[in-house]
Amino acid sequence: xxxxxxxxxxxxxxxxxxxxxxxxxxxxxxxxxxxxxxxxxxxxxxxxxxxxxxxxxxxxxxxxxxxxxxxxxxxxxxxxxxxxxxxxxxxxxxxxxxxxxxxxxxxxxxxxxxxxxxxxxxxxxxxxxxxxxxxxxxxxxxxxxxxxxxxxxxxxxxxxxxxxxxxxxxxxxxxxxxxxxxxxxxxxxxxxxxxxxxxxxxxxxxxxxxxxxxxxxxxxxxxxxxxxxxxxxxxxxxxxxxxxxxxxxxxxxxxxxxxxxxxxxxxxxxxxxxxxxxxxxxxxxxxxxxxxxxxxxxxxxxxxxxxxxxxxxxxxxxxxxxxxxxxxxxxxxxxxxxxxxxxxxxxxxxxxxxxxxxxxxxxxxxxxxxxxxxxxxxxxxxxxxx
Ligand SMILES: Cc1ncc(COP(=O)(O)O)c(C=O)c1O
Numbered sequence: 061x062x063x064x065x066x067x068x069x070x071x072x073x074x075x076x077x078x079x080x081x082x083x084x085x086x087x088x089x090x091x092x093x094x095x096x097x098x099x100x101x102x103x104x105x106x107x108x109x110x111x112x113x114x115x116x117x118x119x120x121x122x123x124x125x126x127x128x129x130x131x132x133x134x135x136x137x138x139x140x141x142x143x144x145x146x147x148x149x150x151x152x153x154x155x156x157x158x159x160x161x162x163x164x165x166x167x168x169x170x171x172x173x174x175x176x177x178x179x180x181x182x183x184x185x186x187x188x189x190x191x192x193x194x195x196x197x198x199x200x201x202x203x204x205x206x207x208x209x210x211x212x213x214x215x216x217x218x219x220x221x222x223x224x225x226x227x228x229x230x231x232x233x234x235x236x237x238x239x240x241x242x243x244x245x246x247x248x249x250x251x252x253x254x255x256x257x258x259x260x261x262x263x264x265x266x267x268x269x270x271x272x273x274x275x276x277x278x279x280x281x282x283x284x285x286x287x288x289x290x291x292x293x294x295x296x297x298x299x300x301x302x303x304x305x306x307x308x309x310x311x312x313x314x315x316x317x318x319x320x321x322x323x324x325x326x327x328x329x330x331x332x333x334x335x336x337x338x339x340x341x342x343x344x345x346x347x348x349x350x351x352x353x354x355x356x357x358x359x360x361x362x363x364x365x366x367x368x369x370x371x372x373x374x375x376x377x378x379x380x381x382x383x384x385x386x387x388x389x390x391x392x393x394x395x396x397x398x399x400x401x402x403x404x405x406x407x408x409x410x411x412x413x414x415x416x417x418x419x420x421x422x423x424x425x426x427x428x429x430x431x432x433x434x435x436x437x438x439x440x441x442x443x444x445x446x
Contacts, residue, residue: 062430063384064358065246066423068322073314080310091309096256098316103216103231105239105258107265110309111272114213114242116302117255118146121238122181124257124267125207127152131180135211136166137391137410139185143211144392152180156393158407162347164188164360164417167409168196175200181207186215186230188346188388188419189248189326189355194220194235208235213242214357216249217323221351230355231258238264243308246423248322248355249315251308275299325424326356329431333359333420336435342367342442343416358388362416370445375418377441383434386419 080091092110100108111117127133129151135143137156144154157171164187171182182201184192192210201208212218212230219227220234228234231241238261241247243254257268270277275297280287283294304312330346337345343361348354363371378385391410393403421434 061379061382061384062421062426062434063423064386064419064421066425067245067250068318068424069250070318073311076310076314077307080307083306085306087303087305089306091306091313092304095304095309095312095316098313099231099241099256100258102316102319103229103239103258105232106260107262107268108231108256108258109265109268109272110304110312111255111257111302112304113253113302114240114244114247114255115142115146116272116300117240117242117257118142118183118209118211119149119300120268120271120302121209121240121257122147122150122152122183123271124238124264125181125209127180130178132176132178133181133183134171134174134179135183136185136187137393137407138164138187138389138413139211139392140213140389141392141395141397143183143185144398147181147183154392154403155179156403156407156410158409159187159413160193161409161413162344162362163190163349164413165190165192166197168193168200171197172200175204175206179204179206181209183209183211184236185211185213186218186355188360189214189218189357190346190348191215191218191220191230191352191354193349193351198235207237210236210239212239213244213247213255215355216241216247217319218355219353227353233258233260237261238268243312243315247357249312249319251304251312251315254304254308254312270297271299272302273299274301322424323355325426326422327354329422329426330354330356330359332431333422333435337361337438340439342439343418356422358419359422360388360417360419362413363418364416367442367445368416370442371415371418374441374445377444378418378420378437381437381441383437384421387414387417388419390414
């Protein structure tokens with residue numbers, strides 16, 4: 061089976077992990093700090109804080125934004141459930157905005173129209189690695205004093221164009237207050253499980269740091285009470301143990317050095333698929349807006365009207381033929397947890413997108429033989445569908 065996504069671990073990564081395992085510091089050593097610096101440097105942000113997963117990182121970002129009980133946050137149903145769940149952890153209520161029918165990203169106008177005086181933040185997902193259209197949403201959010209969290213779990217290594225025409229990396233927080241990454245194995249780089257939040261705001265950074273470390277500070281300057289001994293530290297807020305281990309961070313540092321090559325290969329594969337499938341009669345290929353260069357975490361195809369009723373058949377046939385297709389995503393509002401809380405979908409573009417969407421394999425380790433096989437099996441499955 062050629063999976064839809066797969067990690068790329070080399071000898072260099074293995075050596076880096078082993079070296080850290082043998083160093084005596086497997087957690088709370090220097091590697092997480094080094095990884096944070098490398099991430100912030102790469103993305104062009106002032107600060108990075110690593111977490112034990114992308115979900116933990118989202119939880120931290122929403123908490124740092126002050127999201128709490130009874131607040132509303134606007135997000136998209138076309139995402140992994142964690143984007144919404146992390147706000148529910150804090151007692152807040154998600155409000156779902158519809159998507160653009162081609163990119164699958166949150167529709168900025170739809171999101172802006174849902175802002176009320178209860179809205180605390182907007183969580184915009186860079187679906188499939190394509191940066192969301194941040195400018196309009198960012199301007200609306202600043203006007204209303206709302207925090208934007210970019211769920212960039214798919215988009216490490218993507219680029220967005222700034223007003224002056226220069227390209228900015230996702231994570232530089234061009235159009236958000238915080239950007240969140242995941243390092244799950246199918247993502248741009250991996251640490252096994254892992255995540256990070258990037259920001260340019262020192263106040264948010266300090267909150268993020270404490271949130272993932274039990275709400276504890278060891279910094280004398282920040283103490284609220286006089287230390288009663290050299291062992292002294294303070295737990296000032298309710299926090300979690302969301303730390304990344306040092307051997308995971310060592311893997312992350314090693315992987316980050318190869319990120320550009322990984323993204324280049326992903327973009328080459330996307331280009332191959334674009335050329336192979338452009339203008340075909342069965343499905344639409346992903347688009348890239350002028351302001352964006354996608355990290356191509358996924359290559360989502362959208363079945364045309366005449367073929368969308370064949371989604372189940374095509375999907376099963378491709379799996380039977382060794383092509384590990386996947387569907388991204390079952391809209392969050394379709395899950396029983398959200399249905400039971402009354403979140404019936406009012407997002408026609410999302411439902412339509414779901415009825416057509418299939419992700420075909422794309423990952424840096426794919427060979428040309430693999431991509432040719434995917435092309436041939438895909439066309440074969442559609443040819444035989446009717
Ligand atoms: C858009 C999105 N947000 C959040 C997450 C959660 O990340 P993690 O699996 O690292 O907790 C994922 C992971 O699949 C994701 O795709």
